[in-house]
Amino acid sequence: MTRRQEIVRQLTAHTTGSPKPEAQAFAPANVALCKYWGKRDADLNLPVSSSLSISLGSLGTTTGLRLRQGADHIMADRLELSPDDRFCRRLSAFLDLFRPDADTGFVVETRNSVPTAAGLASSASGYAALVLALNDLFQWQLGREQLSILARLGSGSAARSVYNGFVVWHCGASDSGMDSVAERITGEWPELRVGVVIVAGSEKPIGSREAMARTVASSPFFDRWKAVAEADMHQLREAIGNHDLELLGTTAESNAMAMHALMLASRPPVLYWTGATIDVLQRAWALREDGVPVYCTIDAGPNVKLLFLDEAEARVREAFEEATIVQPFGE
Amino acid sequence: MTRRQEIVRQLTAHTTGSPKPEAQAFAPANVALCKYWGKRDADLNLPVSSSLSISLGSLGTTTGLRLRQGADHIMADRLELSPDDRFCRRLSAFLDLFRPDADTGFVVETRNSVPTAAGLASSASGYAALVLALNDLFQWQLGREQLSILARLGSGSAARSVYNGFVVWHCGASDSGMDSVAERITGEWPELRVGVVIVAGSEKPIGSREAMARTVASSPFFDRWKAVAEADMHQLREAIGNHDLELLGTTAESNAMAMHALMLASRPPVLYWTGATIDVLQRAWALREDGVPVYCTIDAGPNVKLLFLDEAEARVREAFEEATIVQPFGE
Numbered sequence: 001m002t003r004r005q006e007i008v009r010q011l012t013a014h015t016t017g018s019p020k021p022e023a024q025a026f027a028p029a030n031v032a033l034c035k036y037w038g039k040r041d042a043d044l045n046l047p048v049s050s051s052l053s054i055s056l057g058s059l060g061t062t063t064g065l066r067l068r069q070g071a072d073h074i075m076a077d078r079l080e081l082s083p084d085d086r087f088c089r090r091l092s093a094f095l096d097l098f099r100p101d102a103d104t105g106f107v108v109e110t111r112n113s114v115p116t117a118a119g120l121a122s123s124a125s126g127y128a129a130l131v132l133a134l135n136d137l138f139q140w141q142l143g144r145e146q147l148s149i150l151a152r153l154g155s156g157s158a159a160r161s162v163y164n165g166f167v168v169w170h171c172g173a174s175d176s177g178m179d180s181v182a183e184r185i186t187g188e189w190p191e192l193r194v195g196v197v198i199v200a201g202s203e204k205p206i207g208s209r210e211a212m213a214r215t216v217a218s219s220p221f222f223d224r225w226k227a228v229a230e231a232d233m234h235q236l237r238e239a240i241g242n243h244d245l246e247l248l249g250t251t252a253e254s255n256a257m258a259m260h261a262l263m264l265a266s267r268p269p270v271l272y273w274t275g276a277t278i279d280v281l282q283r284a285w286a287l288r289e290d291g292v293p294v295y296c297t298i299d300a301g302p303n304v305k306l307l308f309l310d311e312a313e314a315r316v317r318e319a320f321e322e323a324t325i326v327q328p329f330g331e
Numbered sequence: 332m333t334r335r336q337e338i339v340r341q342l343t344a345h346t347t348g349s350p351k352p353e354a355q356a357f358a359p360a361n362v363a364l365c366k367y368w369g370k371r372d373a374d375l376n377l378p379v380s381s382s383l384s385i386s387l388g389s390l391g392t393t394t395g396l397r398l399r400q401g402a403d404h405i406m407a408d409r410l411e412l413s414p415d416d417r418f419c420r421r422l423s424a425f426l427d428l429f430r431p432d433a434d435t436g437f438v439v440e441t442r443n444s445v446p447t448a449a450g451l452a453s454s455a456s457g458y459a460a461l462v463l464a465l466n467d468l469f470q471w472q473l474g475r476e477q478l479s480i481l482a483r484l485g486s487g488s489a490a491r492s493v494y495n496g497f498v499v500w501h502c503g504a505s506d507s508g509m510d511s512v513a514e515r516i517t518g519e520w521p522e523l524r525v526g527v528v529i530v531a532g533s534e535k536p537i538g539s540r541e542a543m544a545r546t547v548a549s550s551p552f553f554d555r556w557k558a559v560a561e562a563d564m565h566q567l568r569e570a571i572g573n574h575d576l577e578l579l580g581t582t583a584e585s586n587a588m589a590m591h592a593l594m595l596a597s598r599p600p601v602l603y604w605t606g607a608t609i610d611v612l613q614r615a616w617a618l619r620e621d622g623v624p625v626y627c628t629i630d631a632g633p634n635v636k637l638l639f640l641d642e643a644e645a646r647v648r649e650a651f652e653e654a655t656i657v658q659p660f661g662e
Contacts (some may be wrong), residue, residue, distance in 0.1 A: 164404035220559045221552035221592065228551045228596075237528065257600040261552065265559075269588040274613070275606030282605070290365065 023136035027128035049229035127154030129160030148182035195306035199276035249295025356463035380560035457487030459492035477514035526637035530607035580626025
């Protein structure tokens with residue numbers, strides 16, 4: 001039994017009922033304000049440092065699930081995918097952890113409320129929605145912290161997408177990762193807005209798993225990252241507690257730049273930005289110079305997310321007509 | 332007497348003859364393959380780490396010099412500058428170190444063989460040419476290592492521009508900086524080419540002195556920089572000795588990315604790149620993917636310098652029509 005199978009067995013062994021005919025669940029995309037970058041265990045997706053995110057309300061993934069005899073059928077945004085597709089193979093390998101027996105497959109129907117290519121960490125909302133749907137289908141009745149462990153086995157940042165609002169994913173210390181769970185932290189902030197600016201879609205030069213591994217192996221600055229993340233986590237929690245947008249924004253922006261700096265210093269360098277990424281950054285900074293409190297963060301891709309308050313929304317909409325603006329704490 | 336004055340006195344006290352009526356000198360621009368970033372002494376421009384550059388042949392600054400009664404007259408590219416100009420005030424403050432008496436001024440005529448705005452470290456070639464002209468005017472008959480000390484007092488990287496070819500500027504260890512000198516290292520490499528790609532000129536968001544100071548004060552990664560630079564110096568010297576373009580190019584490229592990573596991780600972040608900078612990087616990397624050995628380096632600004640050999644020149648010219656191509660070891 002692999003370590004991953006052992007974790008699933010431990011969390012689901014109590015289940016008595018039989019599977020429901022079908023289940024469906026939604027999970028939001030999330031934007032990390034303190035980034036997850038670097039694994040201490042690649043098999044269990046255990047991070048070197050804790051991270052903190054904001055979930056994106058109704059932007060995310062809805063996943064429907066039922067069992068069938070035979071191989072998996074996977075449909076993404078109403079298109080049936082070939083079992084040879086890379087996405088499908090990864091998903092089926094994950095589903096192997098939960099398959100009642102070798103002859104049983106899953107029918108998975110997944111729909112994203114934003115284009116998958118939008119770089120909105122669709123693997124985060126995707127694996128989180130899948131685990132929530134599995135919990136319903138198999139009637140495990142697990143709590144969210146336990147579900148965050150299962151989602152993490154699919155994709156690290158999926159651990160944070162099992163919640164709405166502000167979420168901390170603890171790096172934990174144990175080898176099993178049973179203490180590397182996500183939890184929602186208190187703090188509603190109805191005025192907070194996130195603007196998602198999609199820049200001209202070019203394919204990522206390198207997947208984030210590989211980029212992370214290269215950073216850990218070769219970036220001369222990586223040994224300083226854990227301390228940076230810890231200090232930023234502290235500041236972000238203070239900012240959330242005080243509804244201090246300037247502290248939240250400057251910390252999130254600096255944390256994102258530090259993560260991209262780690263990658264840039266890797267050998268060979270990893271650069272996710274395109275020219276348009278920098279143009280968006282410069283436009284946001286010019287707007288801030290002009291008195292509009294708006295801050296940027298960038299995940300492992302070229303797109304920029306803007307952080308601001310409702311009172312700046314008109315100015316942001318004017319400056320970034322292409323932005324999708326999200327209210328993380330609802331309409 | 333200030334520490335700077337003491338250094339000038341120590342180096343020039345032996346002079347017996349009277350000044351010549353006029354003098355003129357040329358110094359080349361230089362591109363650092365291992366960057367100078369971070370000072371251990373801001374007054375004497377003493378660096379934290381050693382650096383290595385290639386001088387750009389005939390691209391640089393020619394400076395004419397003579398004495399006059401009264402204030403300094405400074406002409407740059409045939410335009411007389413106002414004494415209130417920031418550039419003039421800095422230059423006159425430097426010339427104070429060499430003024431025979433308070434009533435004597437200098438007439439300085441400086442001409443750049445590339446536009447000043449080209450980001451070709453015109454302060455490097457400018458202060459180097461000025462010190463070479465001062466050496467001739469006052470007949471100090473100083474050696475190049477001593478001249479590199481005086482040029483450094485004007486601008487750190489000017490220490491390297493008193494030579495052609497490959498140049499090492501030693502960080503030194505003494506408080507006086509008398510061991511922080513530049514020397515030319517052996518190694519002619521006639522096939523080597525440097526392409527200078529000027530991207531749409533936007534003003535620098537922050538001067539390099541201030542950016543350096545902010546990096547030292549706030550970049551969480553700065554304590555690792557000296558070790559990075561030392562390892563890169565070693566590899567570059569090996570590459571020069573073996574005429575190994577791949578080692579030279581990958582090391583120079585990684586070193587430049589690490590320097591920009593340091594800046595990006597400063598708080599607040601320092602970003603010299605524009606969207607066009609990234610477009611040039613991506614084009615160069617695409618060309619390399621296509622089998623053309625071409626490598627990039629970027630100083631504290633938005634422009635990109637390409638490193639390649641004569642045999643790739645046609646392909647580089649085709650891909651970068653806007654590039655100025657330099658032969659560091661002559662026609």
